[in-house]
Amino acid sequence: MTIQPTLRKLLTIVCEAELENSLLREFAHHGVTGYTITEARGHGAHGTRDAAWPASANIRIEVLCEERVALEIVESLQEKFYQNFGMVSFLSDVQVLRPEKF
């Protein structure tokens, strides 16, 4: 077996779609250039957000990075967005190939 998986954090953020550009700026600021976005809809403390209404749709963004970077991003999101926007963030441990990409 030639694979050497490396541990990284998977940071998942679910939030209002209109925050996408702000989040991408946050990622870039922390040196994270790779991300994956899927359209989502859901319900939380801020009420149901239906993806049939684009202005109120959610996005689900995933980022792979080192733990330190993940926590810095989450801390920044907490300061900037949690008060005024519906946003959920969670971290999980994953094994990746090509750790140098993350």
Next chain:
Amino acid sequence: MTIQPTLRKLLTIVCEAELENSLLREFAHHGVTGYTITEARGHGAHGTRDAAWPASANIRIEVLCEERVALEIVESLQEKFYQNFGMVSFLSDVQVLRPEKF
């Protein structure tokens, strides 16, 4: 670092889209109000379900909650749906901010 991540379970369910309302009732019954849904398509023991055919599309639902609640929900899903519907559930450990929301 001011973040104090807390461990929670991420419960992911992939099933036929027509089960959405039943699942939301299950969640509410167990005190879970927050969830995220993405449209999905896939293949399992019940055959390929193509999202181009809405009546047979799948949904992928994610819920963050305490382990006890996650297991109760999964047990209920197993009793009610596994026999007659294509459904996959899995649990993973995640760290969250705002644990009081979950």
Next chain:
Amino acid sequence: MTIQPTLRKLLTIVCEAELENSLLREFAHHGVTGYTITEARGHGAHGTRDAAWPASANIRIEVLCEERVALEIVESLQEKFYQNFGMVSFLSDVQVLRPEKF
């Protein structure tokens, strides 16, 4: 509690949508028949891929399987696709019901 969760690997692959059939053949070759696909868009080393441009959209595929199978699939993907295509794979530990399905 009658549930006996079993540990499996969740293999997540994010790649160009045109690789879907190749990936499904890989899965079948390794005895994996179940998978879930969601449409995605994102940015990585190969530039932004916008799902509004179907020819360059991404897909996010999830597969549940035993660790040995997951690593074999990842090794095969690395050999066949990593050089020429934007592809990200990661593994995480999950608990599943119905382990015999995976």
